[in-house]
Amino acid sequence: MLRGFKNFLMRGDVVVVAIGLIVALAFSTLIKAFTDFVINPIIARAQGNSSPGLGWQLGRTGNKATYLDLGAFISALIYFIIFMAVVYFLIVVPYKHVQARRGVKVFGDPGPAKTCPACLSEDLPGAATKCRYCGTDQPAAA
Template sequence: MFKGFKNFLMRGDVIVVAVGLIVALAFSTLIKSFTDSVINPIIARAQGGKSAGLGWQLGQAGNKTTYLDVGSFISALIYFIIFMAVVYFLIVVPYKAVQARRGITVFGDPTPAKTCPACLSGDIPEAAAKCRYCGTDQPARPERAAG
């Protein structure tokens, strides 16, 4: 029972994903600090005065639950974009390169697909002779003329 679990954990892909998640968590903390300490004050200053941030008070003055904080949303959006860029360039791109050296294509373009005329499933491979869902024979692909 434990041998199968050990084999699962020791697969290279699982280790790479685990390390990637740890790195992503560390960058997440760093980027959160950046948006809280740098971006939020800039956005709050953009409104000017003694404002609590970029936004509007919808209810009673001083009530934080009725404050529409647009600045926090903008900050969260900037955080998300920075975080996804970090994940892509520091985890996905190197992982694609390592897998390409191993002869495996990951995160590639989707394979061409066609739609079944009987059940209208749109994810049938171009070369399929039968639909994987309804079993209907698929029309042959028209051959391309050389030219």
């Protein structure tokens, strides 16, 4: 019974999702603080001393609802890039390495695909003999 539970927990899917969520939550907070307290002041300074940030006031002065804040967008873009780099280098790369040691290829290039002449589905595996969508016999791969 415990062996089955251990095998379930050690499946790649469960481990990757669990670690990914934990790391994502931790780094999300850290990166958000970095962009809010380091990047945003730098971007706001680029506009000048009297401006609330990098952007334009579209309505009445002082109305935050009509302020077009490009600085916040640039900050969110930097946040996204940093976050995705952290996820890639701290989750994907080590996971690929561990799985390669186990003899499993993950996140690789997709295999060759062909198009079904009957229903025009373009995602059939190259070695398929029948279409998964319409059931039409497929010609042999060239």
